[in-house]
Amino acid sequence: MHPFVEPRQQSTRRAFFADAGFGIGAIGLASLLGERRAEAEVTARGSTRPTHLPAKAKAVIFLFMAGGPSQLELFDDKPLLRELSGQQTPESFLKGRRFAFLKGNETLLGANAKFGRYGQCGAELSDLLPYHRQIADDVCFIKSMKTDVFNHGPAKIFMQTGSPQPGRPSMGSWVTYGIGSESSDLPGFVVLQSGPRGPRGGSALWSSGFVPTNFQGVPFRGQGDPILNLRNPPGYDRAAQKSFTDAVAGLNGLRHEAVGDPEIQTRIAAYEMAYRMQSSAPELMDISAESRQTLALYGAEPGKPSFANNVLLARRLVERGVRFVQLYHTSWDQHGAEQSLEEELPLRCREVDRASAALVLDLKQRGLLDETLVIWGGEFGRTPMGQANKPTGRDHHVDCFTMWLAGGGIRPGITHGQTDELGLGVASQPVHVHDLQATVLHLLGLDHERLTFRFQGRDFRLTDVHGQVVKGILA
């Protein structure tokens, strides 16, 4: 039998976190219930499920640069574009392409950023990302990313779910559905967010779609209570909450005895877990426990929500066995005017550069990089043509953009794929979003063609009916 196969009802019943053997623990009012505890014990199950292939990575941290960072200012230097800057775009370049805002009369726009080559591998990086130089030999740059959709919401949903329409499971849901989680008191799929607003697309980005709700991403908020309704109502302290949880368990246990429905045992376990989460989640969020050196490495400041804090949290989550951390940093949509390449892009870079590099360095020094896959990038790239705004900007571009990956079985210190001289399209080794998704699953030991879920008569996959593992970037 296929390892992931379970009747639909049973899989919905499967525990929210890892199926770690969670016992009922000390049930309160023990004098009344002590003798029933053994019965109510939930059968221990393996915390993870077997994989299709040997897994390289155990966890994923996806640093999603929402809005679409400009590869032309950051990673992909185009001297010819600089030379031709200001000239009309040849019509042949525009034919057959659809853009969100460009009208066809836009001129080519060369990048102002200065580029250099760094690391043993000589990776191309602009001066906007100075900290990235330290990790040039640890990461793999893919310059030949391609996607299908040029509006933010649909493109993000596409990157996360393999379909541009909302309603399918997110990558993190697929992964936790496929191999579970190793955390016993935190959700297996956690979402973090920084920047002026949430990512376009909202909960569709971390939705479990048609796989059971247990596998949906759980947003952790940077301020206040990390999880909705985590805090007790006013007047209930930890002791009161404990008596509450015990009493619920006790009466549920009586009911279970009367009706014999295993669902009640799951409910008892869920309340126990909720109670544990009330302390584990705040403990997790408290980064003041980190050393001064670590805080400095990331540029994180306890109590001040930021991308840096979230990246550090991502490491803490992965350390605690969380399988998939999806992190968003918004406002990379530099069309020009108020959102310009000159003013706004450097600000975004300053917000993420140091912490992104720190994550790779920190994971490495802790010996976690080998088993943690780090992904960095946005939903699409930006056009070599400028928009008619002052100061300048670029439109959304689906035909080529850059992302980088590190750790978790990725070949370090390489650049994969090239774009043409103007940065309009891919010149060699194209990597489509579905290919990236297939590769991520592969690194986790999952075959993207076999990780399926039957819904409305069809076996759905993260990669739809496409996708090929990008062999060239595997270690």
Add this chain to the structure above:
Amino acid sequence: MNMGTFPLAFGLAILAGLTTRAAESEPSYDRHVRPILAANCFSCHGPDEGSREAELRLDTRAGATADRDGTRAVVPGDTKASLLIERVTTDDDDLRMPPKDSGKQLTAEQIDVLKRWIAAGADYERHWAFEPVAKSAPPQVINSGWTRSAVDAFVLATLERQKLTPSAEADRYTLIRRVHLDLLGLLPTIEETDAFVADASPDAYERLVDRVLADPAFGERWGRHWLDQARYADSHGYTNDNERSMWPYRDWVIRAINGDTPFDQFTVEQLAGDLLGDNRGGPSREQVIATGFHRNTLINTEGGVKADQYHDEQTKDRVDTTGSVWLGLTLGCAQCHNHKYDPISQREYYQLYAFYNSSADNNSVPPVTQAPTPRQEARLDALTARIAELQAQITGDTDRPARQAAWEAALVKRRDGAGANRANGKEASQWVVLDIDGKSQAGAAFSVLGDKSIVASGENDAVDDYEITAKSPLATVRSVRLEVLTHESLPKRGPGRADNGNFVLAEFWFITGDGRELRFVRADADHSQPKYDVAAAIDSNDDTGWAINGSPEGGPNHNRTAWFVLATPLELDKDRSLTFRIQHRKRQPRYNVGRLRIAISSDEWVDAPQADELAKLAAIPAPDRGAAQRKRLDEAFLRSDAKLGPVFAALEAAARERGRLDSEIPTTMVMRELEQARTTNVQLRGDFLKPGDEVDRDVPDALPALATGEGGPNPKPRTRLDLARWLVRDDHPLTPRVRVNRVWMHLFGIGIVETENDFGTQGTPPSHPELLDWLASEHVRDGWSTKRLVRRIAGSQTYRQRSQSHAAAVAADPRNRLYWRQNRNRIEGEIVRDLALSASGLLARTIGGPSVYPPQADGVYAFTQRAKNWPTSAGENRYRRGMYTFFYRSAPHPMLATFDAPAFNQACTRRDRSNTPLQSLTVANDEAVVEATQALARGILSEPGTPDDSRSRLKRLFRRCLTRPPSGAEVDFLTTFYAEQRAHFIARPEAARQVAPQNLPGFADAASAAAWVATARVLVNLDEFITRE
């Protein structure tokens, strides 16, 4: 084995064995063989020629038995000669089917079935769901004393074949709670429960069901089931996820279900109500509102979207939804290629697409229709009649042309005279600019400029009102001139303080020195924004007002002037002080006036500043005037005319009121057909940018044929209406089966066909095929009445069984597919809320209306693209049923999202029932539930007649939550808990005060009250509370 088939494994095993008793004899193609071929072979050897391998198809007898270079895959009667058997049994890994890399493998039993089928002649049958509904008679059963109805006979006959016995009838407490939860989604009261428990009459249960079916909450509960399929939500989805107004459609559904609108009519009105009509005219308003069904698709309002792309997505969603909701078919599989398993070709998919392709919406909110309340509708009718009557008076005035001609001539003459006056500097003296001073209520500061205008700065977050004071140099005032002026300090230079420089002046008041508020009778302006006419600034309605955007010059950022006239000249007292009050619109913070100047005149002077313009128009010879010019002159004349002036004023007032009413009447999105139909093409690989052959509207060949357009020798093009009527033909093989199966599913938690949205070959076969067909044919015979169908199922003994499990039956049928008991089902998110509110007595029973905003946890919008508008409701709207909670697709209320309410991006035919710690946190800590526990505690402390002891209170509390009386062990347990909690809170008076409800009866101390709240909190968090037993 392919995982897709696994969920069916139990069902198949048990069903295969029992529905035909054919395990050892001849296998049925439909029941036994096709499921094997479909799961393992059809994706390469099925109906889709695009993916067909080796030119072999196994889904038709002709294909399977075709001679292929001397061999045949299937040789009827001869397993040895059949290549199919050879290829599935060979030891050669490279040759064995299914191929190794497919991950699929046949079991020995499956191979045996194939062999026996071929040996018996390899008969093919059509898939059961495409065959006409059979008229089956209820079977004979042994234990006929158990059955109450035909439903029971079908169920019992199957159980008896499996040597299983049905469960006993549930006790009365369970029954009344079950019926209330299933049919209403609300708890029975203790009084209702006691009455039912004590009712000794033989039809007590039937009367309970009838009472509940007549309760309007039935329409809410079952309306919500339908709204799931309609993917109803209150926002557009995708990126921005802005609010939309669709609740009139939601209310239509509730009304239709409460009125038991037959399902065929219910269908036709929703899919094509806009195309209905009789000899007297078009469709009724209700029928148009009903078409909101397919307007519940998403709309992408992100910048830079191309409408064609989203129109295509929306149209595909309409096809797919029609497939899953009515046909139980996965039509979407045929978007890119022929359906791999079911007889739906890609061409046929786009033939269905063509029915929806010509809808007038194009990734847009329009078309919409108004959905007035009865009161609004009456007022609208009255105003329309009044306007017609006043217009008739004006047009009926035969004397008018002469009077107007004279007036126009005088205008021209006066202009020539005025020109001379202006040259003498006389005009300037008509207006006296006042030295004014301003005071802001919200704290803005005013500075006076050299031209006597004042400009506001500072505080501008709120809605502000200004008081402008001045001393009048004139003894008499008749007219006031208000100039709003641009200034560098204002956003976009003003003249308003909103981000775009606009403002909304809701009311302009004039107050005399002795404090009298005078109303202006006329107002005019050199420019008003459409729908924000300056007249709205003197209409005593602070929700309408004057604004200045939408000017032809582009944007609001120009100096503008408005004139206001008093009914009679005002003689000022000696003090001569004047106050003007500028009131801004409450709903639009920041839309405050930025810079202004005021002048007065002792003359009626409103038209004078426009006299030049009017005179210019009057000078144009009448035949040469354009429509707008004519209108301008006519209106100015009518205003000034002694005879028609009052009539015209009344007309304008009525028109204004109608405009105001129009803007208050809610709208709802509807379907409308384009005048000129769009052509539809097959889309290559499902890509709308790659059109293939052009196709006409039609339905798939495998289903009954569609008659051509209605009537006449020259058939009209087929329309959505034809499609809708076709779906609910009495002899449709799918729609009635799909419908009764879903109703059954809501009453048992699982359908007779478990895959409620897939009746195709990949779906599960029905557990009780004869029962399904009997229900379907009875449903059609009953005139498609939903209430009768619900009564038939809920009245059965099968439905009334206990839900307790027992080991013997579990061993034979672990998933209860044969209904040897009722199921225990966790209720939906909306109903979790509804039960907490109905137990506590807080529930507001108002039906329908705009969606509401009950409290929700902080931080819901930390992850959305923009913070959503969530003005937490007060009053009864805080306590409405969960189905009225405003639903943002990108960030639904946590109570709903956590309990498996989908985001309604697509039709939902069945909700998941997960069981997670986030649910525990939600029920334990959600503010609404906390309020409910406090109300519960207050209730049992204040209820008259409750004996004053904690055990009695406890029983009462328990019954309010769980309907049944507690067992002895439960009372002991809770008594101990209550005592512990009381001790806990006595030691912590501050905590007790926070936990205890407000407005306690005098005798109750805070610690006891808090302990009751804590006890109530335990009860509503029990598995039993959120479970329908």
